[in-house]
Each structure stands twice: as structure tokens, then as C-alpha cells.
Amino acid sequence: MRRMRTGVAGVVVALAVAATLGGCATDGGITRGRLQAAVGPTFQRMYLLQQSIEGHQDPYTRPDTSVASCTRGGPSTPDDGPGADWICVVHWPSPSGITEPVAYDVSVQPGGCYTAEGPATTVGQQTIPDGGGKSVPNPLLAFDGCLRIG
Numbered sequence: 001m002r003r004m005r006t007g008v009a010g011v012v013v014a015l016a017v018a019a020t021l022g023g024c025a026t027d028g029g030i031t032r033g034r035l036q037a038a039v040g041p042t043f044q045r046m047y048l049l050q051q052s053i054e055g056h057q058d059p060y061t062r063p064d065t066s067v068a069s070c071t072r073g074g075p076s077t078p079d080d081g082p083g084a085d086w087i088c089v090v091h092w093p094s095p096s097g098i099t100e101p102v103a104y105d106v107s108v109q110p111g112g113c114y115t116a117e118g119p120a121t122t123v124g125q126q127t128i129p130d131g132g133g134k135s136v137p138n139p140l141l142a143f144d145g146c147l148r149i150g
Contacts, residue, residue: 030108032070032079034147035086039106039116040068043090046139050124053139055131065091065099070106082110092122112147 044066051059070088072079086106091099102123104116120126123140130136 030081030110030112030147032072034112035070035088035106035108035114036068038114038145038147039070039088039104040066040090042143042145043068043104043116043140046143047093049139050128053130053136054128059093065093067091082108084108086114088116108147113144114146115142115144117142 047065048059068088068090070079070086072081072083072087073085077085084105084107086108088104088106089101090104092102093099100122102118104118106114106116108114118140120141124138126138126141127135128138
């Protein structure tokens, strides 16, 4: 009976891992278009979260805040595949009402998940004050996501 439970537990774990990885990209699924489609909307959600944390009731946004333009490594490097040499430019809606381009350094793992790190001089430091003055992590300094496949 004990062996049966161990075997069933192993199958359950294997199925959970397969289900989790099922939505991830393989190396062939990591493309410029897929990365842009993931980073832009994630940046916009993190921007809105940051504004909410800071207590801004009506943050300034425009449709272009959900658009990213990504390239990898330069003209001699194809814009696909995993690597730590991706740059994605998003549009930061500044308090003045003008959107400004901001470049994020993006590292994409072989499974299609990524980490984007922004410039603290534009998006803020590691922590920001919430509406009550408490220091909380800044969601725009660095954020993670995964490419959507399918």
C-alpha cells in the first residue's frame, strides 16, 4: 500500500509539472513578437499597480503604455531565443502627461519566462512609499513574466 501511495504521489507531481510547463515556450517559441506581447501589457499592469500603491486615484495612461519594442543583442544577433541580452523599450507615462521611452534589460530563460529590470532613475528605487508612508517593493523596478504560447 505504501508503494502505491508513493507511486501515485510521483504521478501527481509529474502531472503538475507537465501542466505548469505546458504553457511555457520552448527555445523555438521565444520570438521578438511573443516577448513584446508579454512585456508591454505586464509593464502596464505593474505601472498601474505602482500608481495604486502610491495612492494615485487616476494614474495617467495611454494605449501605448501596453506596447513594447524588443531587440536582442544587436544587428548580428537574431531576435529570438533565450538569453540575457534582450532590451525592451516601453512607454513610461510621466506625471507631465508625456510618454517617454524607457529601456528594460530583459533576461529570457529557455522555458520562456523572463525578468525585466528597469532604470531606477526613471521608474523609482527598490522601494517606494505607499499611501500611508510605509516602504514597499517597487513593482516597476523589476518584474517577471512568461511568454504566452498557443
